[in-house]
Amino acid sequence: MQIETERLILKRPKLADVPTLFQFLGNPEAMAFTQVDASMRDCRRRVAVHERQRRRHGYAPWTIRLRDGERIIGWGGLYDDPFDSGWGVELGYFFHPDAWGQGYASELAGAALAFADWTLGLPSVTAFAHPDNAGSQRVLDKAGFKVVRFLPDMDRLWYERKRPRAGYA
Numbered sequence: 001m002q003i004e005t006e007r008l009i010l011k012r013p014k015l016a017d018v019p020t021l022f023q024f025l026g027n028p029e030a031m032a033f034t035q036v037d038a039s040m041r042d043c044r045r046r047v048a049v050h051e052r053q054r055r056r057h058g059y060a061p062w063t064i065r066l067r068d069g070e071r072i073i074g075w076g077g078l079y080d081d082p083f084d085s086g087w088g089v090e091l092g093y094f095f096h097p098d099a100w101g102q103g104y105a106s107e108l109a110g111a112a113l114a115f116a117d118w119t120l121g122l123p124s125v126t127a128f129a130h131p132d133n134a135g136s137q138r139v140l141d142k143a144g145f146k147v148v149r150f151l152p153d154m155d156r157l158w159y160e161r162k163r164p165r166a167g168y169a
Helices: 015-025 040-057 104-119 134-142
Strands: 008-011 062-066 072-079 090-095 124-129 146-151 156-162
Touching: 008 104, 015 040, 015 072, 015 090, 040 072, 072 104, 090 104, 090 134, 104 124, 104 134, 124 134, 134 156
Parallel strands: 090 124
Antiparallel strands: 008 062, 062 072, 072 090, 124 156, 146 156
16 A cells, blocks of 8 residues: 655655655764664564554554656655654654755645544544754644643653544645
């Protein structure tokens, strides 16, 4: 299954995508506000673990590709964090620096939340943003997330978005 938006194609990642994903998931600048993969092996493991969850739950991060040429520019979507569980279904997104500032994260968020609301029927989705990551905070605010509270032990703002009632999307 893939999802298409105005400018993006969201596809299930393949292990063959890992070298391209590692260009930003392993880049300390691109991942300044979150966990950076130290090696290609770590990146492969991250993708594989999430794919196991897709088989179990029906959702996991997608590769984010441009419709024009299908170049991979990011990785993200919905997931139950297999490395830090207990937060419910989360929205996360990670982009190559060349893709920053072009509205792709907001486009992904809209598609992922529509999938959460209307395909999965989830009552809510959570997200996290580092207090210094103003761009991610703007994406979450625009997508209808509200700050629950600051989590000092994680140094993150914890966000939640409730599913809109039918007819009030």
